[in-house]
Amino acid sequence: MLSKVLLSILIVSILFTSPFKTFANEEDMDEAAVAAEQKEEALLAQKREELYRRMETLTHIPWYYIAAMDRYEKNIQRKSKEKNEFQNDRVTAITISPQVWSGGFNPIEDDTNPSAIGIFHGIGRDGNGDGLAERNNDEDVLYSIAEFIAQYGTTEKDVRIALWNYYLRNQTVKVISEFATIINQYNRTYFAGDSFPIPRGYNYTYHNTWGDPRGWGGRRIHEGTDIFAGYGTPVRASRWGIIEIKGWNPYGGWRMGVRDLDNIYHYYAHLSSFNKKLKVGDIVEPGTVIGYVGSSGYGKPGTSGKFPPHLHYGMYRDNGRTEWSFDPYPSLKRWERAEYAKKKKKK
Ligand SMILES: [Zn+2]
Numbered sequence: 181m182l183s184k185v186l187l188s189i190l191i192v193s194i195l196f197t198s199p200f201k202t203f204a205n206e207e208d209m210d211e212a213a214v215a216a217e218q219k220e221e222a223l224l225a226q227k228r229e230e231l232y233r234r235m236e237t238l239t240h241i242p243w244y245y246i247a248a249m250d251r252y253e254k255n256i257q258r259k260s261k262e263k264n265e266f267q268n269d270r271v272t273a274i275t276i277s278p279q280v281w282s283g284g285f286n287p288i289e290d291d292t293n294p295s296a297i298g299i300f301h302g303i304g305r306d307g308n309g310d311g312l313a314e315r316n317n318d319e320d321v322l323y324s325i326a327e328f329i330a331q332y333g334t335t336e337k338d339v340r341i342a343l344w345n346y347y348l349r350n351q352t353v354k355v356i357s358e359f360a361t362i363i364n365q366y367n368r369t370y371f372a373g374d375s376f377p378i379p380r381g382y383n384y385t386y387h388n389t390w391g392d393p394r395g396w397g398g399r400r401i402h403e404g405t406d407i408f409a410g411y412g413t414p415v416r417a418s419r420w421g422i423i424e425i426k427g428w429n430p431y432g433g434w435r436m437g438v439r440d441l442d443n444i445y446h447y448y449a450h451l452s453s454f455n456k457k458l459k460v461g462d463i464v465e466p467g468t469v470i471g472y473v474g475s476s477g478y479g480k481p482g483t484s485g486k487f488p489p490h491l492h493y494g495m496y497r498d499n500g501r502t503e504w505s506f507d508p509y510p511s512l513k514r515w516e517r518a519e520y521a522k523k524k525k526k527k
Contacts, residue, residue: 211521218372225370227271231322232369235307239326240334246326247369248359249343250274252352255443256500272318274325276303281315281324290315303328336360352500355443358422362441362463371420371441375466376515377407377448377491378473379416384409390507403505404447404494405512411452411489413473417464418446418515426460432492433476433483438464445503447494450477452484 236243254273282291283300304313307323332342425437432449452474495508
């Protein structure tokens, strides 16, 4: 029986990796892979949402805060193999440390006995009613964290205070609150799609310039990709996110900073002007016009024309402790390709 199952898995995987299964071109293959991945992600998101909403019923903690926290932790842990192995069959990502779960003075590191955990002031609870408080069970973990938050109250302000006491980091509370705002606004957790920053029909050109030395403002490396385009060319948000910064800075000129739902910060600089309707705290969708290409920067507010007009596009990742720049070029290429694949389909 088992060998039959293994054999069919083998056949299926051969079918899917066979060099004979060819796509018309790379774009079609990309599109098919992306579609399959999106479908799977959407199903998983639905499963998770059911859990978050159940926790809201039990604890009165707004479900979108639990969802936002889960989303934040998923991103932080993206590269940690150890945690992924521990999580095994879990669909949610929130991970509570053994000390916090079982209680600091509890001699049993991964205690599952709710009353013993209670004695040692651990936060582990039994959320699925099986009598055990298991640190790698979705319902137990979500219920435990929701109950922890509920000690502080159930208003948004209370929740943010609880989050600060849990993470002890302002940036984390801010990001989770931003995620919560978007999830609550759209009443869902699944957000797909992206846009190349320059709309179709406009001329532009860009090369991989990340890491190049740059001329102004001392010895810094170029933390982004420059997309050259004419003055006034619209600049669009590439992903779902929230505007964190809008205004002037000496290097970037008129610039906007948007944090997306993967906790990546997108930095748009040297704009000639902004979309006047947008302000800090507003939500943007892929394709939302945020401003227009210019050559502002390298001086006092209003300085312009010291270099040819271009969009400086930067991307920064947060690992829960610090934020750093990474090369946006591959993402830009991917969004651009997807955009032109869409165009071909419409024809
Ligand atoms: Zn640049």
